[in-house]
Amino acid sequence: MSEPILSARDVVVKFSLRGQILTAIRGASLDLYEGKTLAIVGESGSGKSVFTKTFLGMLDANGWVDSGSIMFEGMDLAKLKTEREWLKIRGKKIAMIFQDPMTALNPLRTVGMQIQEVLELHQGLKGEEAKARTIEILGQVGISDPAMRYHQYPHEFSGGMRQRVVIAIAVACNPRILICDEPTTALDVTIQAQILELIRGLQKKLGLTIIYITHDLGVVANVADDVAVMYAGDIIEYGTAEEIFYNAQHPYTWALLSSLPQLGIKGQPLYSIRGTPPNLFNEIKGDAFAPRNPRALKIDFVKRPPYFQVSPTHYARTWLLDPRAPKVEPPATIKAMRAKYARDAI
């Protein structure tokens, strides 16, 4: 396999909140490969947004990277301090789009000017040339009649169209990595499908590397080449989309997949996880998921599991993969998914 474009190692992120220290990311590692889409799945509070914000130096003022490294183009992003250093990365090399497009748009300026400004600032284009390129980009992100839309304000656009504009601004200076933080969560399914298609198309055309943050496994199945599953500030399983969907290993991934109504059988109860994710103010001992896992091992409460390798691309942080561990049957849904995978593999 080729060299990763971005490589995060044992990243620990802490926040100070109400006089207490909260450990939001507890030593997460990640490799990102050129031209691929990596989906980070997790619940709210799992740290998926916080983790990727460290790649851009966009943590809130009360948070900091405590230890670990984030290597990108021979630089350790975890060591960057000043805003000036970050400005060379943020937007230029790594761009990010958010759930609410209005956070990125200025309501008082026309859409065209906002894109053109980015082009002029970063690519040195001027006047008519910049305008022509702006209209071209607007067309590229699927906005019909871009020459007319160029002169309109954000409020004249629908939610889906605004998100397209934000994507246009993000790709305007040809970043290497595009981080999408739940860009379709606030949109209707029909619009969501179109935005996903757009992102996939842009990736092919521009050779982007994409990190896609979401809690929706349906969306993951649509966009992802690779999948990282996060729980309580840690990546607990990592693999290709097929490996995660058809051969999941961590009990939390099992639970996530089998609790989906889409995969459930009507009239029968869904597989459900008891309780709620842990409070990150407290120190977490062992496997963070153990208190909610009815078949947790004793060691899960004592020692944090290391990554066990399942395949060259597939890792999972669970003691169940240790040779000494007893055999645990995955839930029915997972077995069905595995059977499907096995059948197709032959």
Place this chain on the structure above:
Amino acid sequence: MIADTREVLVEVKNLRVEFKGKGKKPFVAVKNVTFDIYKGETFGLVGETGSGKTTIGRAIIRINPVAEGEIRFKGQRISGIIPKELDREVTRKIQMIFQDPMASLNERAKVDYIVSEGLYNTRNYKDEKDRQAKVEKALLEVGLLPEFASRFPHEFSGGQRQRIGIARALIMEPEFIICDEPISSLDVSIRAQVLNLMSSLQKEKSLTYMFISHDLSVVRFIADRIAVIHKGEIVELAETEELFRNPLHPYTRALLSAIPVPDPRVEREKKVLVYDPRVHDYSVHKPKWTEIRPGHFVLGNEAELSQYEKLLAS
């Protein structure tokens, strides 16, 4: 046509709901909506943002006034001005579960008050001890510990808060519960908990649900029949599997094609359809709400209906 022997619990006839805006012309949120909900079933109402699905739910529970048409509960009209006696009965028997558990609980009141609020209103308890016993029972029924009664909502997680909301409805011993996107603001791992709880409560207490959602895949799992609403009008209504097997209206088909499936191979093969309202030519022939097959309703004019017939035949 087969005679339907099921008991109708809620009837909605030609419902129209308007909101007064700044201008003279009111905004029409819902128009020409007609459907029945049978006792003991789960009726799914699916639509996108602004389609009017929540408005219908709130019209049934009488928060939104009805501009035209009527709503009946157990054969009695409950829309408009109704006698006090009936009002009290309906208040008790129709309950609602809200979308956002972070917003739907009173942060300044203890769980004990929140859950017993309905009891206080209907005086449906003998004495203080009886009230406490009822609160305890309701909390246990939704899988919460009775000791939670003395705490404030902000101490709980989203899933727990949603269950407090369910306990608040259950304590009224309702027959019909309107669930307005009850799981869409919950975390993925919590959704199954709440869905299971709702299903088991339905069996235990023979409840009837109206399940409002934007997520067809969730509705498919929980609902017996599904109505699809678009821009304030219901465009199609059928039994769940019938709707998924034979979607007729182009909007239903677009919606179905857009649902993300948590299976990479299926998801990558799928073809997304885009709905364009301009496919309908209603300039000459107006669309009619028609039962094209027993139990399968669709909105369309004559030309469209004959086209749908052909689709069904093939």
Place this chain on the structure above:
Amino acid sequence: MTAKEEKTISAIEEQELFTFAEFDEEASERTGYSNYSYWGSTIRVFLKNKSAVTCLIIMISLLAFTFIQPYLPNQKNPITVHLDPNTGRQLMNHPPSKEYWFGTNSIGQDLWARIWSGTRTSLLIAIIVGVWEVAFGIAFGALWGYVRQLDALITEIYNVIHNIPTTIIMMLLAYIMRPSFKTMILVMCATGWLGMARFVRNQIIIIRDREYNLASRCLGTPTSRIIMKNLLPYLVSVIVMRIALSIPGTIGWEVFLTYIGLGLPIDTPSLGNLVNEGRRLIMSPSLRYQLIFPSAVLSLITVSFYIMGNAFSDAADPRNHW
């Protein structure tokens, strides 16, 4: 213990570790707790603000002192006119001395006693008016904000009263009635609640249609209980802040009314009276103490309440609760 023994023991332990643990369902239900308390955090943040706490202590002591002062030994009556033992005439404009700590005024009354008596009067007026503003303003504002049918009617009433300048209403009332303590209170109560009512109304409109209020309506909760249980508890913090700011405001009005000659009668000392008396002597440097002393007390009260009000409003904002 040898290394070998250690190894076997840890091997046994390890085997034990790879067995299933017991699952505690209740524990899994408890994992999501936070122990955050709104009022606890509000008070904590407020107490961290040193200047606000200092002001609070000063104001409490000041209020207590105004009541204790007359019973302390060697205090003079605020309205007694002191005579010069040598001449037998009024002891006019006697500068501060051992006998008269703050000096005497132009007719020979003891300024020290007058200042404390005046502070007591002014604070009393401010507190009574404040309580009225809270009681009537909130009740009126809550109905105005929550009961939609009343909105148009009350808005009209509000507009009518509000469009007449407050000064004119106050002057008119003060002019019709005889200047007295009661008149002052009545005059300020007549207009003071307006601002509070509108403030409460606007706040209630903001939270009126939140989901938890819809939930209460669905449960058939009567309007009065929705207001008491659902709406006002959310407004307590902003209301406390309004009261804190209304007290110096009321004192300011009192000073103003006295200044234009419609205040309390001269024989009832108040901060307004004292400042007004002092103002007349501003041109003669040796008598300026008659303005400086009451003004100092007035500024202390005003500044303290503003600092406390602002500190409280910061403390009541959940975004500052860390």
